[in-house]
Amino acid sequence: MNGHTEASAAVAETNSGFLSWYDRLTNQERRTFWSCKIGYALDAMDTQFLSFVIPTLIATWGITKGQAGLIGTVTLLASAAGGWVAGILSDRIGRVRTLQLTILWFAFFTMLCGLAQNFEQLLIARGLMGFGFGGEWTAGAVLMGEVIRAKDRGKAVGMVQAGWALGWGMSALLFTVVFSLLPAAMAWRALFIIGVLPAIFVIFIRRFVSEPEIYERQKAQSAATGNEARFTDIFAPALITTTLRAALLTTGAQGGYYAITTWLPTFLATERHLTVMGTGGYLAVVIAGSYVGYLISAVLTDRLGRKLNFILFALGAMTIALTYTNLPMTDSVMLVLGFPLGFFASGVFSGMGAFLTELFPTRVRGSGQGFCYNFGRAIGALFPFLIGAVSQHMSLGHAIGAFAAAAYGVLILAALTLPETRGKQLES
Missing domain, CATH: 1.20.1250.20 (MFS general substrate transporter like domains)
Incomplete structure (x- = not known):
């Protein structure tokens, strides 16, 4: 009887709706899901601003296509370093704290991009922004992967990843609105300055999102044995x-x-x-x-x-x-x-x-x-x-x-x- 009941439940679960996995989440799991998804969308929004303003920078500052490409390459390489460091930090100080730090980091340096006075300043600010952008994905992916149960992990983490497309769409929409309201020489700066807004989202994460239980158990075990991970x-x-x-x-x-x-x-x-x-x-x-x-x-x-x-x-x-x-x-x-x-x-x-x-x-x-x-x-x-x-x-x-x-x-x-x-x- 038990075997029949379990089999029926498995069939019912397989045939359930597209978002049935979401109904099974606890309140804490849902808060974690939305914090990671929104965080990644905001990350994408700030990151994609550059692709829209490059033509304006070429026209107003006279930078070359090679210099524009260099900004993109430096951003990617810095993001790789940032993701690497954030992974190490998430094992040391926690997934949630690292997520908060990376969001604050990329939001702050996105704003600084809007205040840059020349190519060199923009290159540095954008590179530092990339450092936080890469770190946010790592911290959020680890956090989400540990919170969600095994059978739903792929769906939940994948739908967090889908936040990238939403952020890309938001950046395109903001670009259209801002450049329709302001002259191009001011609009590109305004767009980057808007990028500081994700920092506000950290308040929500700090208040409502907790470290995964499996991580807390591991840290307690490591502290008790003195066998810290390297x-x-x-x-x-x-x-x-x-x-x-x-x-x-x-x-x-x-x-x-x-x-x-x-x-x-x-x-x-x-x-x-x-x-x-x-x-x-x-x-x-x-x-x-x-x-x-x-x-x-x-x-x-x-x-x-x-x-x-x-x-x-x-x-x-x-x-x-x-x-x-x-x-x-x-x-x-x-x-x-x-x-x-x-x-x-x-x-x-x-x-x-x-x-x-x-x-x-x-x-x-x-x-x-x-x-x-x-x-x-x-x-x-x-x-x-x-x-x-x-x-x-x-x-x-x-x-x-x-x-x-x-x-x-x-x-x-x-x-x-x-x-x-x-x-x-x-x-x-």
Whole structure:
């Protein structure tokens, strides 16, 4: 009878609604979910402001495209360092406290970007902003992964990841409003200054979000035994192969993403002479595809498993990249393809937070997750430069396709070698 009851409950749960997992959350879990999701959306909003104001900076300050690109590269490299440090801090001082610090950090330095008086000041402020931007993802992903029960972890952490698309949309909306109300020379500064607002959100986190129980138990155990975790433990014999393979997984995901998103607009505008690239309609389609991709991937990572979900989305992203760069298309076709572009390139990240959470023990979970994700970000940040260099000797389209295919190939190989962790109970 008990077996029949459990089986019926499992069937009912499988057939329940899209957000049935949310109904099972406690009040504390819901507060944690929303704090991480909103925090990540605000993180994305502040980060994406730069992409909208670069043309204005080129026009008003006379900076070159190379200098504009340098700002982007420095931001990514600083974010990789910030994510690495935040992972270590989250193991030392706590997930929630680290989340608070990183939000305050990126909000403050986003505001300073708006007060910069020259290129050098903007470069420094933006680099420091990136340090906090990278740290916020690490702290939030670890916190969320530890709070949510095993069977719902992929969905919950993936839907937190979907906050990126919401923040991207908010930045586009704010850009439109601010630049319609103010002259461009003032509007770009106002946009960055608005970026200080996420700091207010820290008050909510401080009051309503608590450290995960599993983390508190681990800290108490470490204090009692005097066996404090060290960052270097992720390179110990028991974990080093997991660490290296997980780092390759994230390198593939982020290298492919940067290869596509950085150079594809230039390729389509300069070599294919498509005009829709600069329209808000195309951007809206890509953002919508990204958000839906995050949501669908979040569900599938719990349904199909972490590894198969990574492989499916990597194959989809690889296919769409090769389609864009090798097949002729019109403006209208490219507009339609913007949806699957956003869907696959972004959706591949949905399962990342849950998977990395499950690969590492609690005592070094922040350190392991912070290192692996941000190692991938640092290496992936080099892809735009490498594509630009290689395109001197082959067509830009072929360079994009080759690097994207190689990156997603690395992701697939890494996924195949790593253990399946769906439904894994976290251990101290």
